[in-house]
Amino acid sequence: MGKLSTWGERWTAAAWRLAAQLARFFTPRAVLRRIAARRISIALIVSVALAALVTVVLLGFAVLSYNQERDERWRELHRRLDANADQLTAAIALPAWNFDDRQIIAIVQASLNNRDLYGCTVTLGKRMQFAFLRNARGVVVQVAHAPDLPALRTAERTIRVAGNDIGVVKMYVTPEYVLNTLRERRIALGFAIVALDVTLVLGVYLLLWYLMLKPLKAVGHYAASVKAGGAGAGPDQSLFLGELKTLKESILEMVALLDQRYSAMRASEERLTIATDAAQIGIWDWDVDSNEVVWDREMHRQYGVPPGAFNSTLAAWEARVLPEDLARVNLLIEEVQRGERPYVTEFRIRWPDGQLRHIKAAGKAFRDASGTFRRLVGVNYDITDIKLAEEELRRHRNHLEELVAERTEALSVAVADAQAANRAKSVFLATMSHELRTPLHSVIGFSRLLADSQTMTEEEKRNLGVINRSGQHLLTLINDLLELSKIEAGRITLQSTVVAVESLLREVMDMLGARARQAGLHMTLDCHGLPPAVHMDGARLRQVLLNLVSNAVKFSQQGSVMLIARARPLEGGRQALSFSVRDTGMGIAKADQQRIFEPFVQTDSSGTQEGTGLGLTISREFVRMMGGQLEVESEPGRGAEFRFAIEVTGADYVPREPLSVVERLDASERGHRILVVDDNEDSRHLIDSLLSPLGFKVELEADGVAALAALRRAPPALVLMDWRMPGLDGLAVIRLLRAEPELRQPRVVMMTAHAFDEERREALAAGADEFLCKPIEQDRLFQVLEQQLGVRFRRRQRLPSATPPPLTGACLALLPYEVLVEMGELLHLLYPARALQLLEGFRATHADTVLAVEAMLELHQYPQLCSMIEAVCAPQAP
Incomplete structure (x- = not known):
């Protein structure tokens, strides 16, 4: 029985070995080696590969199906054997207990009616044994001994009656019928595999033939005909579908392109031959x-x-x-x-x-x-003809050089005259910058201070108001003229800094808000979605917006003025900023919309509007320098809109205001001697009031000769030298000082009201160490002193979020009367630093009052503070 049961397993193993050999035979490497060895048709390759693949797949399914059926039949055979053995044991238990031989034989012969049952033996103790076998004709006969065949399957049961074992039943079954059935199944599966293999391979091959192989063969014939020189009309259109149609169209296009290139190459060769002959x-x-x-x-x-x-x-x-x-x-x-x-x-x-x-x-x-x-x-x-022509040209050139030399000499005279005129213009503008701007600052400042005096009559105040407004108008005119002159001379360059755009816009609106409210106008700022900070020239942008918003306020009698700003992100971290200023004023006629950008032109023909007519001209040039275009859209009676757009680069941080202010020098750094040379007395006292309270020893001289004598007598640590002075000017003093190396050379800082960069370069070239432009900013002055003298100022923190309480008369009244009187006198003389120095002793006891006074001085509210001091001191005045 064991040998018969392993026959199917051996057949299965042989089938798997055949499948493995086929797989190795048809591996990609083996197939490629055979294709490389000889030129094999792709149809044959596809057929063999398809047949091998289908055979392997079907064989695998057949083996799995056969193994399942084989196992099921063997299990069914054993189930029937066990069931018959159990039935027979139960049936003969009573006859075996009664020793009824005839009944036992009849029952055994009846139970062997299944053809798979080969025989049965019944043993009753040691005295009786019944053995039955099926002979070659299939008849059950009784034999003397039990069968001895290894292939037979057996099932043995014990006969038990009333709890006593009285015998043993052993039943035999033959696997011959199962093996015959499995053999027939294998043959059927083999025929099925062959039939399916042939059917699938033939069907798939025919499909591949009509869909792929036949079109590819047509392409091959077409390529061969193209190679032979007769391209023809191309493969049959009806054969190609899907990707093959795309392949066919690509091949046709490629052949057409090659034909065009070949024709172009031949034409190019012909043209090259003609060109080389012609050239x-x-x-x-x-x-x-x-x-x-x-x-x-x-x-x-x-x-x-x-x-x-x-x-x-x-x-x-x-x-x-x-x-x-x-x-x-x-x-x-x-x-x-x-x-x-x-x-x-x-x-x-x-x-x-x-x-x-x-x-x-x-x-x-x-x-x-x-x-x-x-x-x-x-x-x-x-190049013989070229050489001869060059020789002829050389002779003509020598003659032309003589003519050019004559013309050049004449032009040199004209250029010298033009340069002299340009220098005269620059000298005139520089002189006007120095001679007009410096006294105008004093005129405007003192007129403002006097206008708030309580002892003046209304008529005197009106006269001072006229002086103040006229001075402001004259200063604006001078600044605009100098700015326009710089632009025309190309002397202005953009200075890129980090700018907080929204803060700049709010600053513009705040600066013009009071003027708009006086005119009854409503000011609106619309600046949503702006970046926190950008790299750009913030000063130029502020000047443009101030000009545009100021014009809108000036020419609007009622309604509103709106400043709109928007941002649009660009590639590379850049931003497109667009600005628009709208008003509800009188509007601008179509004919005047280009003329208003010309210098000294205003749309109001009546001449009642004040101004220079240069604001829009300067604004347009600044916008052009920033890469934009200033445009206007307006209709008479419907207001106007000025707009422009520029591109900027975003910044990674937002600029902050300095959180500290200069208070004084440390005791170890005090005593530095500083010589101030300026022919303007107000300027000298202003610088003295700034530096003396900090711990510097300040000496004052009014002209260059006295300054040079002071330098030779006792050289200071630093000299603040004015440029334009009568007699010996500051530039000449510096040159004479640097020409005496035996003197101890101090640091020299040139001061001037000039507006051009040429003066800065000239001063540095003459020997100056630094350059300051009037009006001098305090922070810039302190920064230069730290750089030139190596000192460090002691600063106190300025907390931007903390707002000191407003100053009241009651708070001022807490200070001594003598201190208030002296502080008022210092403020009238424009010495705010000395006034603050008076209050240092009261910082601990009257901190709120000192902070409130400091806040007003930082905002330059000198007239208001003087008025409050006069009001507090008035009752005690004699």
């Missing part, structure tokens, strides 16, 4: 190994040698080159062979009839894989 370009080819030189027809013409008269050797060519040029050309050829230089040269040749010709040659070196020089191919140009 008289000779082509030559020198083979280094054979020393053979090949010329075309033009080369023979250039050398005056008929075709066939040149023996095509390098020596024959060298014989025609002038000896004085041949050595230089041979040296160049050696350098070309070493790869040091390209072959470009000029030389002279002599024709057989004695004519001298000039030749220009250029060539390209060709090397083999090892880098060895093999060939030199190039072209020749006959």
Whole structure:
């Protein structure tokens, strides 16, 4: 039975071995080796590969199906054997207890009616045994002994009656019928695999033939016909579907493109031949190994040698080159062979009839894989006519140079006159900047201070108001003229800094808010979505917006003024900022919308509007410098809108206001001597009031001669030198000081009201260490002192979020009367630093009052503070 049961397993193993051999036979590597060995049709490759694949798949399914069926039949055989054995044991238990032999035999023979049951034995103790077997004809007969066949399956049961074991039943079953059934199943599966294999392979092959193989074969025939030179109309259109249709169209396009390129190449060759003949370009080819030189027809013409008269050797060519040029050309050829230089040269040749010709040659070196020089191919140009023309031009040029020299001399005089006029203009503007701006600041400041005095009459206040407004108007006119002059001279450049755009816009609105409220206008700022900070020239943008918003307020009688700003992100971290200023004023006529950008032009023909007419001109130029275009849209009676857009770069941080203010110098750093030289008394006292309270020893001189004497007498640590002074000016003083090296050289800072960068460069070149422009900013002055003297100011923190309480008369009344009187006098003399120094002793006891006074002084509210002091001191005045 064991040998019969393993037959199916051996057949299964053999089938798997066959499948593995087929898989190894049809591996991609094996298939590629066979294809490389001989040219095999793709149809055969597809057929064999498809057959192998389908066979392996079907064989795998067949083996799995057969193994399942085999196991099921064996299990069914054993179930029937066990069931028959159990039934027989139960049936013969009673006859065996009664020793009824005839009943036992009848029951056993009846139970062996299943053809799979081969035999049965019944043993009752040791005295009785019944054995039954099925003979060759299938009849059950009784035999003397139990069967002894290893292939038989057996089932043994004990006969138990009333709890006593009285015998044993052993039943035998033959696997012959199961094996025959499995054999027939294997044959059926084999036929099914073959039939399915043939059907699937044939069907799939036919499908592949019509969908792929036949179109590919048509493409192959078409490619062969193209190779033979007869492209024809292409493959049949009906054969191609899907990707093959795309492939066919691509091949047709490629063939058409190749045909076009071939035709273009032939036409290009024809044109090149015509061009070389027309341009008289000779082509030559020198083979280094054979020393053979090949010329075309033009080369023979250039050398005056008929075709066939040149023996095509390098020596024959060298014989025609002038000896004085041949050595230089041979040296160049050696350098070309070493790869040091390209072959470009000029030389002279002599024709057989004695004519001298000039030749220009250029060539390209060709090397083999090892880098060895093999060939030199190039072209020749006959430049004899060019050389003759150059000689003629040289003679004409010499004559023209004489004429140009005469004209240049005349132009030099004109240029000198123009430069002198330009210098005169610059000198005039610089002089006006110094002579007008400096006294105007004093006029405006003192007029404001006097206008708030309680002792003046209304008529005097009105007169001071006229002075103040006139001074402001004159200062605006001067500043605009200087700004326009800078722009025309190209002396203005943009200074890129980090700017908080929204804060700048709010500052513009705050600066003009009071003026708008006085005119009854509503001011609106719309600036949503702006970046926190950008890199740009914030000062120029502020000036443009101030001009536009100021004009909108000036020319609007009622309604509103709106400032709108928007941002749009661009690539590379850049931003597009757009600005618009709208008003509800009188509007601008269409004819005037371009004229208003001209200098000194205003749309109000009545002349009642104040201003210089330069604001829009300057604003337009600044917008152009920032990369934008200032535009206007308006209708008479409907207001106006000025708008522009610029591109900027975003910044990573938001600029903050300084959180500290200068208080004084440390005790160890006090005592530095500073010489202040200025012909303006107000300027001298202003600087003295700023520096003396901090711990500096300040000396004052009014002209250059006195300053030079003071420098020679006792050189200070630093000199603050004004430029424009009567007699000896500041620039001359610096030059004389630097020309005396035996003197201890102090640091010199030039001060001037000039508005041009040329003055700064001139001052530094004369020996100045730094340059300050009037009006001088305190923070800038303190920064220069730290840089030049190496000192460090003690600063106190300014908390931007903490707002000191407003100053009241009651708070001032807490201070001593003498201190208030002296502080009022110092403020009238414009000495705020000394006034603060008076309050230092009261910081601990009256901190709120001191902080409130400091806040008003930082906001330059001198008239208001003086009025409050006068009000507090009035009752105690004698």
